Amino acid sequence: MEKWMGGDMHPSYRILMGPGPSNVHYRVYQAMSNPVIGYLDPQILACMDEISEMLRGVFQTKNQVTLALSATGSAGMETAYVNFVEPGDVVVIGVNGFFADRMTQVASRSGAKVIRVEEEWGKIIEPEKMIKALKEHPEAKICGMVHGETSTGVRQPLDEIGAYCKGKDMLLVVDAVTTLGGYEVKVDEWGIDVCYSSSQKCLGVPPGLSPITVSSKAMEVLRSRKIPVQSFYLDLILLEKYWGTERVYHHTAPASMFYALREGLKIIFEEGLEERFRRHRTLGDRLKMEMEGLGFKLFAQEGYRLPMLTSVILPDGMDDVKLRSKLLNEYNIEVGGGLGFLKGKVWRVGLMGETCKLRYIHCLMGALGDILT
Amino acid sequence: MEKWMGGDMHPSYRILMGPGPSNVHYRVYQAMSNPVIGYLDPQILACMDEISEMLRGVFQTKNQVTLALSATGSAGMETAYVNFVEPGDVVVIGVNGFFADRMTQVASRSGAKVIRVEEEWGKIIEPEKMIKALKEHPEAKICGMVHGETSTGVRQPLDEIGAYCKGKDMLLVVDAVTTLGGYEVKVDEWGIDVCYSSSQKCLGVPPGLSPITVSSKAMEVLRSRKIPVQSFYLDLILLEKYWGTERVYHHTAPASMFYALREGLKIIFEEGLEERFRRHRTLGDRLKMEMEGLGFKLFAQEGYRLPMLTSVILPDGMDDVKLRSKLLNEYNIEVGGGLGFLKGKVWRVGLMGETCKLRYIHCLMGALGDILT
Numbered sequence: 001m002e003k004w005m006g007g008d009m010h011p012s013y014r015i016l017m018g019p020g021p022s023n024v025h026y027r028v029y030q031a032m033s034n035p036v037i038g039y040l041d042p043q044i045l046a047c048m049d050e051i052s053e054m055l056r057g058v059f060q061t062k063n064q065v066t067l068a069l070s071a072t073g074s075a076g077m078e079t080a081y082v083n084f085v086e087p088g089d090v091v092v093i094g095v096n097g098f099f100a101d102r103m104t105q106v107a108s109r110s111g112a113k114v115i116r117v118e119e120e121w122g123k124i125i126e127p128e129k130m131i132k133a134l135k136e137h138p139e140a141k142i143c144g145m146v147h148g149e150t151s152t153g154v155r156q157p158l159d160e161i162g163a164y165c166k167g168k169d170m171l172l173v174v175d176a177v178t179t180l181g182g183y184e185v186k187v188d189e190w191g192i193d194v195c196y197s198s199s200q201k202c203l204g205v206p207p208g209l210s211p212i213t214v215s216s217k218a219m220e221v222l223r224s225r226k227i228p229v230q231s232f233y234l235d236l237i238l239l240e241k242y243w244g245t246e247r248v249y250h251h252t253a254p255a256s257m258f259y260a261l262r263e264g265l266k267i268i269f270e271e272g273l274e275e276r277f278r279r280h281r282t283l284g285d286r287l288k289m290e291m292e293g294l295g296f297k298l299f300a301q302e303g304y305r306l307p308m309l310t311s312v313i314l315p316d317g318m319d320d321v322k323l324r325s326k327l328l329n330e331y332n333i334e335v336g337g338g339l340g341f342l343k344g345k346v347w348r349v350g351l352m353g354e355t356c357k358l359r360y361i362h363c364l365m366g367a368l369g370d371i372l373t
Numbered sequence: 374m375e376k377w378m379g380g381d382m383h384p385s386y387r388i389l390m391g392p393g394p395s396n397v398h399y400r401v402y403q404a405m406s407n408p409v410i411g412y413l414d415p416q417i418l419a420c421m422d423e424i425s426e427m428l429r430g431v432f433q434t435k436n437q438v439t440l441a442l443s444a445t446g447s448a449g450m451e452t453a454y455v456n457f458v459e460p461g462d463v464v465v466i467g468v469n470g471f472f473a474d475r476m477t478q479v480a481s482r483s484g485a486k487v488i489r490v491e492e493e494w495g496k497i498i499e500p501e502k503m504i505k506a507l508k509e510h511p512e513a514k515i516c517g518m519v520h521g522e523t524s525t526g527v528r529q530p531l532d533e534i535g536a537y538c539k540g541k542d543m544l545l546v547v548d549a550v551t552t553l554g555g556y557e558v559k560v561d562e563w564g565i566d567v568c569y570s571s572s573q574k575c576l577g578v579p580p581g582l583s584p585i586t587v588s589s590k591a592m593e594v595l596r597s598r599k600i601p602v603q604s605f606y607l608d609l610i611l612l613e614k615y616w617g618t619e620r621v622y623h624h625t626a627p628a629s630m631f632y633a634l635r636e637g638l639k640i641i642f643e644e645g646l647e648e649r650f651r652r653h654r655t656l657g658d659r660l661k662m663e664m665e666g667l668g669f670k671l672f673a674q675e676g677y678r679l680p681m682l683t684s685v686i687l688p689d690g691m692d693d694v695k696l697r698s699k700l701l702n703e704y705n706i707e708v709g710g711g712l713g714f715l716k717g718k719v720w721r722v723g724l725m726g727e728t729c730k731l732r733y734i735h736c737l738m739g740a741l742g743d744i745l746t
Contacts, residue, residue: 009404009407009416009420009423009632009635009636010407011407011408011410011414011416011417011420011628011632012408012410012416013408014408014410014411014414016409016410016411018411020625021409021410021411021412021625021628023408023409024408024409029405029406030406031382032402032405032406032629033402033403033405033406034382034383034384035384035385035386035387035396035397036389036394036396036397036573036579036580037384037385037387037389037394037707038387038389038391038394038707039394039580041384041387041701041707043382043384043385044384047382047384050382070444070445070448070580070581071443071444071448071606072443072606072624072625072627073624073625074605074606074623074624074625075443075444075606075624077605078604078605078606082603082604102605105605106605109601109602109603109604109605110603198625200409200625206409206627206628206629206630207409207412207443207625207626207627207628207629208443208581208627208629208630228482229482230455230482230483230603230604231451231455231482231603231604232447232450232451232475232478232479232482233444233445233447233448233451249712250447251445251446251447251448252393252394252445252446252447252571252573252580253580254445254579254580254581254630255384255394255579255580256405256579256580256581256629256630256633257579257581257627257629257630259382259384260629262382263382328414334410334411334414339622
């Protein structure tokens with residue numbers, strides 16, 4: 001192959017109402033087309049400082065180590081375990097969905113002995129149940145929880161669990177991939193030690209980066225490791241030396257994605273966090289009401305439904321794949337199918353960041369109205 | 374911080390003549406501003422297929438498993454070791470520079486027992502010397518080499534070493550981060566089993582992705598592992614299930630970066646590989662001649678100098694940092710400083726991909742002429 005015969009690529013302009021990625025503000029696309037600069041250029045370092053500062057804002061934390069990993073949210077999960085687990089360490093994880101289950105796999109690959117605290121998918125893990133398990137395993141080094149379970153649409157309450165971990169020799173690791181930027185994630189107040197997210201959901205930035213924040217308690221644990229972190233790429237001590245004041249080269253900064261994240265975060269603070277959370281709550285409620293009106297049943301436990309991701313049970317006889325491809329191909333609307341055993345039974349409808357607008361609820365309802373009647 | 378007071382970011386339009394990133398074609402920036410789509414959207418899957426096909430072209434391979442990792446070139450290095458090393462495996466690595474040394478660290482963190490075959494920085498590792506070491510360690514599972522050592526500007530010959538590994542129970546892992554797209558990397562002909570690169574050097578795409586190709590011999594080794602790969606994010610079996618025909622969700626595809634890589638690769642095949650290599654050779658020679666004319670001495674061993682990265686020794690009394698910041702701040706030209714013990718002594722001047730143009734040699738010479746006279 002000396003010449004490539006493929007033509008231009010013109011992706012369709014989808015309304016992204018799946019579990020992420022979500023739609024991207026045009027200012028973020030514009031920011032990405034700024035010229036790339038070097039990984040030690042004073043201008044990229046200033047950009048990284050601004051990203052850290054704004055991420056502290058959305059994470060509601062004062063943690064010095066607050067940065068964006070140069071990989072997607074899945075790498076955030078891996079970073080949280082590969083850095084803090086040494087072979088044989090006990091990790092207690094609340095498992096009530098696909099991503100919590102993945103967390104146990106990632107922890108286990110990092111060498112952890114994993115204790116699973118199981119709950120039915122679609123339900124929260126009662127804080128008392130989780131705390132009971134932690135009491136039964138006082139040797140546990142980490143308690144792992146998913147804040148917004150993307151597979152079920154459940155929002156896990158974290159404050160009581162955080163309060164329990166706070167005084168102990170135990171780190172609370174929280175997956176905020178789906179919630180950050182669309183719901184309160186109070187890292188300091190709740191006592192979270194390691195919290196990671198992704199760029200492409202409620203932050204409204206293309207996929208490719210994973211914001212993470214790490215408490216000083218967790219950094220102390222990291223510095224007292226006996227063996228080096230298995231991963232060089234995700235080693236938080238090396239990353240801190242690049243993002244912090246030392247500026248030691250670690251990897252080539254993905255400049256375009258950093259520009260995008262910076263702009264996405266700016267847009268968040270222009271709107272204001274409170275207003276943004278309110279928008280997600282209000283429109284999430286509206287979507288749920290409309291979906292129920294069409295005969296879908298809500299899947300997640302009442303009182304703990306994520307505003308930015310609504311899981312609905314398909315009415316009997318509705319053809320999941322056929323309907324979703326009709327939505328995609330004829331209406332340019334993406335909604336998510338079920339993961340794991342929920343495949344074919346459940347839809348996951350996202351209203352994240354830029355996609356969280358009344359107009360898109362109207363589009364989806366219009367399309368479903370056309371198709372179903 | 375409820376409002377962010379920072380203004381717009383307008384990075385300077387640098388001429389990127391460092392060790393990468395290099396300048397990016399405007400068509401690549403345009404491609405990045407295409408709308409993001411979902412990770413299982415038929416259009417993103419088609420885009421990924423095209424990327425694989427074009428990467429097979431630049432890697433000069435028929436390897437089925439040829440894809441782009443959703444992280445930078447450093448993660449490519451990690452992927453090459455974390456997948457193929459099991460605890461205690463012996464790995465023989467040729468060490469004649471900063472990145473070869475990093476390779477030993479990455480291999481060691483993956484659990485390998487590392488045998489270092491040392492050579493002075495700036496020199497190649499003589500193939501006979503490398504093969505001798507491999508003969509002394511017939512138990513070795515992997516031989517690791519850096520094709521283009523970014524810290525020294527040396528191009529390592531690989532065909533004899535590859536020929537030696539071919540018939541044996543040994544995998545040849547090659548770092549082509551700096552060379553791919555600017556010099557021949559004949560994966561199949563040379564007998565390379567795992568070869569990784571980066572998007573931001575001779576491929577002319579922003580940093581953030583790491584192309585990788587894996588032979589069927591290496592995939593067999595991977596499938597016969599006793600314990601799972603430590604990294605979930607970089608697990609090639611899972612990645613193959615997403616990039617291959619099964620299309621099993623693994624992580625959220627960084628759509629914008631995929632668009633960029635696709636366009637960058639298209640531009641490469643429009644130019645033609647041979648013509649592109651010729652351009653890098655011709656202008657690399659020209660740059661070397663001009664730098665010598667200014668009193669710089671060439672650092673890398675004659676006959677094995679990389680066309681796309683020229684390492685030069687600073688004339689006595691020349692102030693490295695002062696001069697480079699003058700170039701950056703007054704002339705908007707980035708050149709690279711030395712890494713490791715070469716800091717302050719050597720410059721690394723890149724001519725990669727889009728930056729590899731006569732006009733930029735003229736700009737650099739003009740600027741240096743102004744400053745030094």
